Amino acid sequence: MLTDLAITPPPHGLEARIRRAIDLKTKPPGSLGRIEALALRLGLALGSEAPAADPAVLLLFAGDHGLVAEGVSAWPQAVTAQMVANFLAGGAAANAFARAAGAELRLFDAGVAGPLAPAPGLRQAGIRAGTRNAAREDALTAAEVTAALRFGADAALAAAADGAQVIALGEMGIGNSSAAALLGAAVSGIALDRLVGPGAGLGAGGLDAKRAALLRAAARRPGRLAPEAALAAFGGLEIAAMAGAVIGAASAGRAVVVDGFITTAAALAALAARPEARPFCIFAHRSAEPGHDLLLAHLGERPLLDLELRLGEGTGALLALPLIRAAAAMLREMASFADAGVSEGARDADVPAEGARDAAASAEGAPGGSPAPQPDPTEQP
Numbered sequence: 001m002l003t004d005l006a007i008t009p010p011p012h013g014l015e016a017r018i019r020r021a022i023d024l025k026t027k028p029p030g031s032l033g034r035i036e037a038l039a040l041r042l043g044l045a046l047g048s049e050a051p052a053a054d055p056a057v058l059l060l061f062a063g064d065h066g067l068v069a070e071g072v073s074a075w076p077q078a079v080t081a082q083m084v085a086n087f088l089a090g091g092a093a094a095n096a097f098a099r100a101a102g103a104e105l106r107l108f109d110a111g112v113a114g115p116l117a118p119a120p121g122l123r124q125a126g127i128r129a130g131t132r133n134a135a136r137e138d139a140l141t142a143a144e145v146t147a148a149l150r151f152g153a154d155a156a157l158a159a160a161a162d163g164a165q166v167i168a169l170g171e172m173g174i175g176n177s178s179a180a181a182l183l184g185a186a187v188s189g190i191a192l193d194r195l196v197g198p199g200a201g202l203g204a205g206g207l208d209a210k211r212a213a214l215l216r217a218a219a220r221r222p223g224r225l226a227p228e229a230a231l232a233a234f235g236g237l238e239i240a241a242m243a244g245a246v247i248g249a250a251s252a253g254r255a256v257v258v259d260g261f262i263t264t265a266a267a268l269a270a271l272a273a274r275p276e277a278r279p280f281c282i283f284a285h286r287s288a289e290p291g292h293d294l295l296l297a298h299l300g301e302r303p304l305l306d307l308e309l310r311l312g313e314g315t316g317a318l319l320a321l322p323l324i325r326a327a328a329a330m331l332r333e334m335a336s337f338a339d340a341g342v343s344e345g346a347r348d349a350d351v352p353a354e355g356a357r358d359a360a361a362s363a364e365g366a367p368g369g370s371p372a373p374q375p376d377p378t379e380q381p
């Protein structure tokens with residue numbers, strides 16, 4: 001997947017230097033809790049003992065899904081294009097939260113069913129207007145998947161070239177919780193029905209119909225699939241673009257902030273193809289969409305926030321930005337014991353056991369019940 005984009009691992013020895021810098025700050029070791037683990041991850045992603053979290057940019061990808069013809073969403077497909085207009089006018093949650101978080105919002109039409117009029121501030125992929133109905137045929141051709149991956153990677157590379165240090169991802173697409181469930185199941189091997197949820201608000205009856213439609217789609221391409229094959233089978237264009245953006249951001253040496261269920265499915269596909277992108281990923285929040293927890297557990301990731309969001313649009317990623325900034329400020333601005341002339345205590349009494357510290361600072365620890373041991377994303381190769 002995007003094999004021309006090389007991903008350079010964090011420099012040898014950087015992890016040890018950052019851990020030591022964190023431990024020498026004027027605080028009892030470990031007392032800033034998960035902000036310490038976040039600072040380590042940010043420093044490794046940005047290749048620095050003194051990383052900056054700004055500028056931060058949200059890349060927001062919209063796309064439509066032919067699968068909605070099977071009645072898998074509570075909302076009409078037209079809402080995707082209508083929300084694009086809302087994003088352009090500045091009136092969506094993503095706009096409000098981006099302003100509140102001090103992040104630039106860049107909007108991408110990865111494949112809205114449209115027609116969407118060109119507008120300043122809307123970057124259009126021009127690949128196709130929505131995916132095919134995955135219950136009947138493959139959602140995308142291999143060439144369309146490649147083009148969408150490239151579109152997303154180019155968006156991340158452009159943001160990095162413009163100076164972005166932290167690249168948050170978000171999406172909008174009626175029906176994309178179905179594509180994410182199908183993709184997530186095919187790539188992870190998690191049973192599909194465990195990943196099917198209400199999405200943007202299906203009731204119990206609708207959920208049964210959604211499950212039946214997704215089982216029909218999965219039956220066309222049964223079993224585990226390679227990430228690109230899964231993206232072709234199930235879509236969508238905005239999901240492939242986000243997978244490309246993960247790889248683009250990692251290749252540019254930037255931190256990428258993963259949002260909710262749909263964004264995590266995209267990251268899962270990207271990381272299955274390019275595991276070396278893992279140290280660049282920060283998982284922002286746990287969506288109320290029930291399948292999200294399973295995808296996070298499969299990845300061995302514990303997100304920063306749990307605020308019962310289930311909107312998408314990058315809202316959870318934007319809410320995590322102040323924590324990421326605080327982690328950067330800890331590394332950049334806090335004095336060391338020596339600098340501040342503060343006496344170090346009987347440190348061995350305070351320092352948690354080495355294993356506990358390592359677990360806390362790597363991958364933020366795997367959540368309880370994680371199905372299999374996962375690679376330490378901060379591990380040096």
Ligand SMILES: O=C(O)c1ccc[n+]([C@@H]2O[C@H](COP(=O)([O-])O)[C@@H](O)[C@H]2O)c1
Nearest residue numbers: 073173175176177199200260261287312
């Ligand atoms: O990101 C999430 O965790 C999330 C969970 C549920 C729904 N959404 C949003 O809701 C839409 C997909 O829901 P649906 O029911 O149309 O598949 C899409 O626009 C997503 O941004 C997003």
Ligand SMILES: Cc1cc2nc[nH]c2cc1C
Nearest residue numbers: 075079172200311312313
């Ligand atoms: C109104 C609306 C806004 C959204 N934003 C992301 N997904 C969405 C789904 C709906 C239905």
